[in-house]
Amino acid sequence: MSLSIAASTQDLSPETVFSLLERVRSKRPRVHAITNTVAQGFTANVLLALGAVPSMTIAPEEVQSFAASADALLINLGTLDNSRRLTIPIAIDAAKEAGRPVAIDPVFADRSPQRCAYAKELLQTRPSLVRANETEMAALFDTRADVDALISEGTVFAVTGEEDQIEGRGDDYRLRNGHPLLARVTATGCAGGAVLAAFASVEPDTALAAASGLSVFNIAGEIAASRSGGPGSLVAELLDTLYSLTARDIESRLQMG
Amino acid sequence: MSLSIAASTQDLSPETVFSLLERVRSKRPRVHAITNTVAQGFTANVLLALGAVPSMTIAPEEVQSFAASADALLINLGTLDNSRRLTIPIAIDAAKEAGRPVAIDPVFADRSPQRCAYAKELLQTRPSLVRANETEMAALFDTRADVDALISEGTVFAVTGEEDQIEGRGDDYRLRNGHPLLARVTATGCAGGAVLAAFASVEPDTALAAASGLSVFNIAGEIAASRSGGPGSLVAELLDTLYSLTARDIESRLQMG
């Protein structure tokens, strides 16, 4: 499902993107990520390279205190086992009660009816942010009106693809950074979702936070791909680049749709 | 237990190996891998570098649809927790019903009687492929006749070691590629098993698929080791090499027993 953003979308200034990145680097927000076991290590390293502090427990007994003391919560539905099913609602409640942003990434919702149904329930909690690709969006929503209903309640959508689209109640963004080699490394999308959560914790305008976070991650990915010999070396280059990304990097590469 | 392959085994042509690799790269098969938590990230990256598309959920509720919509199934018994015990038979049934190859890797069956007993049960499902080392084979089978019984029902064995032996109802292969440094990186064997599953999804002659997949992985390992400063840099080099392995690489290095 296309989000069908109108032709005129908001421009994103490189200065704003960099200032939000600097805010993450100086505030060092805690991000609690309930994410799939495949993505955990890489996601933690992406958050650390960015300047954030990850925690990742999925134990129902523990998650309340972890989520309540974090600055943002990421829910990623890859490898959705029983523990995660139990734990996710507890974590969302705790984060919402503490006034923290909640980002949901319904990975592979199109590959399992059970996962899709679970994801739809989670959407009823009015998350701050949903990150999905077009296949997942099509599995989750029958009509554009269903998406609009959530947007009107305050959820921002970041729909990734060749062109990334960010849409919320306020400004919309179309973004075009990134590199095909990123798709040859597992969990780049999942780790990207964690970056959005980190940015949402330092900027109340969630669409702006999402557009900035996505741009930072994808620009770092472009630079890393240009320095890599393949998907293996890309991993290290991506983390090194995120760690040291400069205002000039963003200025020279930021690309809108 | 040695598979005691007769002296005359089938030669494997580099052209065939490369053509199967190209088939994986163009078909981009989906491989559902129920593998241990230690190996998940690396296995996913190996599959992506190869050109395949991994999925890895172990949730009993979800696995039926994931396994049924995949082109091959890998079952790896490392970190065999309760969820995995419940999920594995569901996944095998779904894959078999969909006519997909099933590869089993009974990791460390020699280290736990419970795991060994579970692995023996799985062997009764007549998997397409069993990948094991000699210690695991000795734990799983009392006599050579027990191995022969499974072979006569269509299972192919890939027994890895200094010399790798592939044996099925049809042609047998002895292979000698690989590098000792691979044993200093976790999950290289596990990820190799996933490569075999990917190859088995594009080639109905499972022994040929296994011999080709193992050769591709081990040749990539050799090249990567020659470019590495140790086991850390080997990981990135291995993925980069798999991603760009050429016909010439295979031709110049393929080595039979």
Place this chain on the structure above:
Amino acid sequence: MSLSIAASTQDLSPETVFSLLERVRSKRPRVHAITNTVAQGFTANVLLALGAVPSMTIAPEEVQSFAASADALLINLGTLDNSRRLTIPIAIDAAKEAGRPVAIDPVFADRSPQRCAYAKELLQTRPSLVRANETEMAALFDTRADVDALISEGTVFAVTGEEDQIEGRGDDYRLRNGHPLLARVTATGCAGGAVLAAFASVEPDTALAAASGLSVFNIAGEIAASRSGGPGSLVAELLDTLYSLTARDIESRLQMG
């Protein structure tokens, strides 16, 4: 909580540190690590690069035979789910019965009262070694007397920070190696704990083993950081350096407090 080590602590000779490293390399001890899902892959690779042999199952059915046949046991409390809660006491009993050292790493005990309570119970089993940072120590112990009580029963504490302090019934050590970039890679502390467990398996003086293992890991980290472009390349450099660390590396860098 500071361990308040007296000004005069034991010197550690580079020759001793290297001889213990060589002992690990030649004995290739099996280390069973019940560690968090985020840290598993990296911890396994650190152990392999060091020369040890990792296993990591958390299944209650399997862990008895794995722990009993290992040379050391590491318990790390990150991502403390139900399986791990059930499995950890079984593993500790098996390791103690087999006379193997047990190391406990109470990760993030300060972030969850439930985890803290569980960690306190584990301390009652008189582990050989506790690795913790000062925040975790403060969450676990109300008074210095509580620490002393455990020390008098034979537990050695390795409290990491800008200066690392090792304290047991015998000699104490203050160590100053390491590099800030290590904190930007996930699970470096967790993997360091596994290194201590490996060293404790080859040297009965646990404080000496801990001081040597920590020095090896932190010196490798320093060298790796000096060769890295950021936290991504640090991972590969750290493993490569551990794999090939020399007596001269230790001699030229070992630094006491």
